[in-house]
Amino acid sequence: MKLFDIIIENKKYEFVNSIHLNGKNYVAYTDKKKIYISEFVVENDNVSFIEIDDETFNKVKEAMSL
Amino acid sequence: MNKYEVLLGEGRKPYIKITRKDKSIEVLEGLDVIKFLSRIDESIYGRKDRMNPLYEKDQKGRTLIYINKVTGKNIRIPHYQVTTTQLMKLYEEYRQEYEHDKNMEVVKGVAKTGAIMIGGLALLTMLQTAQKEADLEHTARFDEETYKEYNIKQIDEIENEYHWDGNDEEDHHKKEIFEPIEPYTVSGNDASIFEPIPEEEKPYEIEEDIDEKKEDPSIIIPKDSIDEREHPLEYPEPPETPVVPSESKENTNTNENRSMDSYADPATNMSIIDVDQSMITDEGKIEQNKQLMTEIGNASRKTGISYNILNDVISQEWSGKEKNIMHIIPESWMDQVITFHNYEKDIDQTFVITEEPSKWAGKVDFTITKAELENRQTNINVGADLIQYCLKEFDYNILLGLQAYNNGINAVKNTLEYTSSKTGVSAENIINDPTNTTWMTYVPYVINNGDPNYAKNVLKRETDYDYMFSITEDDMENYSDYMVALNDSVDKVYTVQSVSDNGEIEQESQGYKLR
Known part of the structure; x- marks a missing residue:
C-alpha cells in the first residue's frame, strides 16, 4: 500500500510496523531482503532515522514480534 | 460553518477545538478526540478506489497530508472530510493484511536523514503516540454515559445555527461539560505524568477574536494557523514583461x-x-x-x-x-x-x-x-x-x-x-x-x-483549501446522505435571534430542530 511506503534516498521501502516505546517512535521497514528497525523523528516533511543500540533493538524487535 | 480544529504535535496530546458561532469555545482532549474522530469516521469511512486520495496516486511518494502542516499545528477539519481515524483504520487493515517473509533477517537500520514517510503513517504515529501517552481512560474528561449523550449530531446542534434548537439552557449545560483544561506536555518516559507548560515556553497565543476567552491560557492556537498558509492563494505579482504565446x-x-x-x-x-x-x-x-x-x-x-x-x-x-x-x-x-x-x-x-x-x-x-x-x-x-x-x-x-x-x-x-x-x-x-x-x-x-x-x-x-486535497467522494457521499437525512428529520422551524450585549435584537433568522 503506497500510503505507508517509506522513501529513503529515492529507494522505496515497505512499511512493516511501527510502535511507540518509552517516548520514542520506532519503525520497521523492508526492502524485501531484510527488515530494518530504526528510531525515527518526524521533522517537517522528512523523517530522520536514528540508529538504535542493541538493547533497544532487541526490545523493539520483540515488541513488534519480528 | 462549523469549525473543528485538531492539534497534533510531538509532546502534546491532540485536541479538538470547537468554536461556536457565539465564539465560545469547547476543547476536547485525549480520549475525547479519538472518540470524536471515530464518531465522524463511522459515518464516512471511504471506499477504496482511484479517487480516494488516501491511496496515493503520486508515483513519487509525495505525501497526501503534509506532515509539516500537521506537526504542531492546528488542522482544520471542514465538516466530514477525511479524518485521521480513517487513516488509523487503513493502518490497522494494512497491519492485519500485511505479511512479510518470516525468515527475513531483522537488522538495525542505519542513521539516515531526509527519508520520506508517507503522511498518513506519520499522522498515525502521532495519534497513537498521543493515545498511549494520554493513558486514555483516566484522562477522559467525562464518563461514558455522558459521552453517549454527546454525539456528532449534538455537536451540530450546538454549533450550527442551521439546526440550532434555540435552547439556551441546554447550551449552557454543554458549556459546563466542555470547560477547557490546562494544556500539558509529556514528561520524560513516564507517559502518564503531565506537566503544565511553563508560561515563557508557550509558543502560542490566544486567538484575538475570542474576546471572552482571552484571559484563559488553556485556549491556545498556534500563531501560524490563523489565516496564514504555506502556499497562499493570494494573487502574486505578475511578471514584469509577460510574454503571451x-x-x-x-x-x-x-x-x-x-x-x-x-x-x-x-x-x-x-x-x-x-x-x-x-x-x-x-x-x-x-x-x-x-x-x-x-x-x-x-x-x-x-x-x-x-x-x-x-x-x-x-x-x-x-x-x-x-x-x-x-x-x-x-x-x-x-x-x-x-x-x-x-x-x-x-x-x-x-x-x-x-x-x-x-x-x-x-x-x-x-x-x-x-x-x-x-x-x-x-x-x-x-x-x-x-x-x-x-x-x-x-x-x-x-x-x-x-x-x-x-x-x-x-x-x-x-x-x-x-x-x-x-x-x-x-x-x-x-x-x-x-x-x-x-x-x-x-x-x-x-x-x-x-x-x-x-x-x-x-x-x-x-x-482551509489545503485540506480539500483530502476529500474523497465517499466522504461527501455520506455527507450528502447525512444532509438529506437531516432534511428529512427537520421537525420544526424556529426563529433564531441574535441578541447584542445590551439586549437588543440584531438579527433574526430561521433555525431547525432535529426530531
Whole structure:
C-alpha cells in the first residue's frame, strides 16, 4: 500500500510496523531482503532515522514480534 | 460553518477545538478526540478506489497530508472530510493484511536523514503516540454515559445555527461539560505524568477574536494557523514583461464556463448568493433549498464530486434567479463526447451536449439538449460530470480541475505550458503537486476569458483549501446522505435571534430542530 511506503534516498521501502516505546517512535521497514528497525523523528516533511543500540533493538524487535 | 480544529504535535496530546458561532469555545482532549474522530469516521469511512486520495496516486511518494502542516499545528477539519481515524483504520487493515517473509533477517537500520514517510503513517504515529501517552481512560474528561449523550449530531446542534434548537439552557449545560483544561506536555518516559507548560515556553497565543476567552491560557492556537498558509492563494505579482504565446490564445475559447463573479459585487469580490446563507436566512427558500441540497447530494453520489465542491461552485456561479445553476455554457461543450465515471453504477458513461440527439444515437449513453439543461437536477448532474471530466484531465488536481471547468481544459493546459517555460517546472510536475500554485500567476497572460481566480474563488468558501486535497467522494457521499437525512428529520422551524450585549435584537433568522 503506497500510503505507508517509506522513501529513503529515492529507494522505496515497505512499511512493516511501527510502535511507540518509552517516548520514542520506532519503525520497521523492508526492502524485501531484510527488515530494518530504526528510531525515527518526524521533522517537517522528512523523517530522520536514528540508529538504535542493541538493547533497544532487541526490545523493539520483540515488541513488534519480528 | 462549523469549525473543528485538531492539534497534533510531538509532546502534546491532540485536541479538538470547537468554536461556536457565539465564539465560545469547547476543547476536547485525549480520549475525547479519538472518540470524536471515530464518531465522524463511522459515518464516512471511504471506499477504496482511484479517487480516494488516501491511496496515493503520486508515483513519487509525495505525501497526501503534509506532515509539516500537521506537526504542531492546528488542522482544520471542514465538516466530514477525511479524518485521521480513517487513516488509523487503513493502518490497522494494512497491519492485519500485511505479511512479510518470516525468515527475513531483522537488522538495525542505519542513521539516515531526509527519508520520506508517507503522511498518513506519520499522522498515525502521532495519534497513537498521543493515545498511549494520554493513558486514555483516566484522562477522559467525562464518563461514558455522558459521552453517549454527546454525539456528532449534538455537536451540530450546538454549533450550527442551521439546526440550532434555540435552547439556551441546554447550551449552557454543554458549556459546563466542555470547560477547557490546562494544556500539558509529556514528561520524560513516564507517559502518564503531565506537566503544565511553563508560561515563557508557550509558543502560542490566544486567538484575538475570542474576546471572552482571552484571559484563559488553556485556549491556545498556534500563531501560524490563523489565516496564514504555506502556499497562499493570494494573487502574486505578475511578471514584469509577460510574454503571451500566440498559439495559446487561439485555444482558450473552448470548454469554458464563465464565472458569475463578473456580476458580483466588485467591492467584496463575493458572488451574489451563497447557498448556505440563503438556506438559513430566507424563510421563503427553505423548502427550495432543501430540495437543492438533495439534488446536490444526488449529483455528488453519482459523480464522486464532493458535496462541498458542488455547493461552492453553485454558490460561485448561481445568481439565484436563472435556471442554469451550474452556469454551463452549452456552446463550449457542444457535440463533444464527455466520459465520466458513474459511481452509483460503478461504470464509465458517455454523453454529449447536442442539439441533434439523433446524430448521436447508439454512439453515447445519453444526450443532453440545451433545453434539458434548464432542468435543475440535470444541470447540476451535467455540471458535476464536467467537473469530474476536468479533474480527470488534470489527474484530480482540484485547483487545476476547477480552473478548467471555468476557462476550459485547453486553456489551462496552455497555462501550464507557459508556466513551465517560465519556472522550469514541468507541467506534469505542476499537476502532480497540488501545492504548486505558480500557474495562477500566469493565467491572465494566457487566458483571456472567464475568471482567472476561479479556483480560488470557489475554494474560498472552505475553511482551509489545503485540506480539500483530502476529500474523497465517499466522504461527501455520506455527507450528502447525512444532509438529506437531516432534511428529512427537520421537525420544526424556529426563529433564531441574535441578541447584542445590551439586549437588543440584531438579527433574526430561521433555525431547525432535529426530531
